[in-house]
Amino acid sequence: MTNPIPNPILSQFLAELLSGRLKLVDLTQTLTPEFPIIQLPPEFGQPWPFRIEEISRYDERGPAWYWNNFSMSEHTGTHFDAPIHWVSGKDLPDNAVDSLPIEHCIAAACVIDVSQEAAANPDFLLTIEHVKAWEDKHGSIPERSWVLLRTDWSKRTTPKEYLNMAADGAHSPGPDAEVVPWLIRERKVHGFGTESIGTDAGQAHHLNPPYPCHYYMHGNSRYGLQCLTNLDQLPAQGAVIFAAPLKIRNGSGSPLRVLALTPAQ
């Protein structure tokens, strides 16, 4: 066996992490049976919520070990959307969670804080103007960056507040139909991430096209992250996201642990 030569970048990375100069932020919601799932009209197929059954807990079913079975959909809890999730991305190459390029699991992130706007208006839609104003302040969005929409939606802890359903459906913020293709074309973003149940707004079925974030992002081999949390702990620019979905054959997405690396303040 050859003695590996230490890589100075990786060594420095670990040293920075262990010294606390770099910190890890967990952007993942805990998987619980109570965590809400997207609500579709009941005549459509429905995703399974997270469910868990104990196999054994140091008892007659297994005296020295504790473990569980769990079930959920590919789109339950904090989860990743692959291009194959949407019809617009169905024929693209490497469009499923098992085939997407593994290096795509690491990318920079820009965090656009619209928490005040979302608090004032749950139907808040992000526009090109909002993004340009953000860029004036924080610099332009680099290529191959996640755009993460900070709405503080993750602080809505009950399913009722989080889904925010009314007689005309869910009310939660998201991007409008112009900003998504603009981000792809003009900024070559990696994907779009939100704190709410989907990357699109609650009322996005009324936009043109319906669900523009899904339609354009996945139709252009871009990704989605939703049900994120702790975005308020990230800088506007400078964080690196590690988001690797489970390797499900032909999977359309998956629950995952999303970690952000960020310089300590």
Next chain:
Amino acid sequence: MTEPLAKPKKKNPVQRTRLATLPPGPRSRAALGLTRAAAEGVFELQVCADCNAVQYPPREVCGSCLSERLDWKPVDNHGELIATTTLRHSNDLYFRERLPWRVGTVKMNAGPSVVAHVHEDCSEPGEGDVRVRLALKLDRSGQAVLHALPEKDTPNMNDSPQLRESTCDPEFRRVLVTDGKSAVGMGVAKAMLEAGASTVFLCDSSTWKTVPAFDALVASDERIQAVELDVTDTDSVDRLAASIGGKVDILVNTAAHMRDGGIVGRKDINLARDAMEVNVLGLMRLAQAFGPGMSFRAADGTNNAVAWVNVLSIHAFAALPERGAWSASIAAALSASQTLRAELRGAGVRVMNVFPGPIDEEWEQLTPPPKLAPSAVAKAIVKGLQEGLEDVYVGDIAEELRARLRENRKAVERELGDSVGN
């Protein structure tokens, strides 16, 4: 006259909870014909097809002509009370705890003389009207016994302690309704309150969803407590049982999942699994979480745990191929409920299965009338509990299908299948 039931006092928390004792349970196979009749709330005895003699007690051959052709048939349940006695001593643990106990002999108009539990409002022979009506009812062992009741209803007669041993009246009892946002669940809550339930725990499985009728119902009566419960989530069921499991005297499982679609015709195991999760595994989760506590409290005073109600469907007995996966789940639920009944019977808690025909609710939109109003199903549940039944068939469709199943199961199978086979 029977004393009206007094509202039970709060339980003394340092007093030991008495465990349930049961009346003698063994019966001959022939006598289980009485149990079948009592479970359904009908009065039937064996009648000889050759000499028309009405038989009691049940037997293998006619007591008059030795014919083996004894058919269970409805018979006149009236008669005269000819003798009574009040037991003041018993070596049987069950009766020992319930003395004094009045029994007597009734000469039936139909012929036989029978020994029956005698209601306190029946006059002593020689002191008043001796006419009585007999009722076949299940005792706490789940076996049939005869009750002699006054010929006409008397005030508060259902409050008589002896009769209450055979019934599961919701009065002053605390009821858990497992899906309070369904039409049937809301109907059951209202019917239970009307029947005098002291508390209705009304379960909400979708707190994110605003259902104005649910909110209005919860606000309408302070006896209703809205609680969270999702029967597909074991932890949710366990949490609720841990918090109120010791206060549930009657559990009504209204949680239901119904979707259209056959088995070959709708290739989607997700739907079948969703139905199984709610209709079968949900029932099992509830049983595992609430069954032990209810069993333990089966003798816990006036508001003891008495009954478990499953709202199933007449299609538990015969699949409706248009809803193939759902039918399979309801049949499985019936099977699970039979095991639950066997397990709870030893504790003296009754399992009542309710078999309605189609109900007038959202997922039955395209089902042609007649459809049952949810309130009619709820009323049938309350009546079934008040009478102490085990099997309740609700509505004309259910009754008709049941009669046709007795006549020719195969014909029912073919006819129900016609809608998808052609």
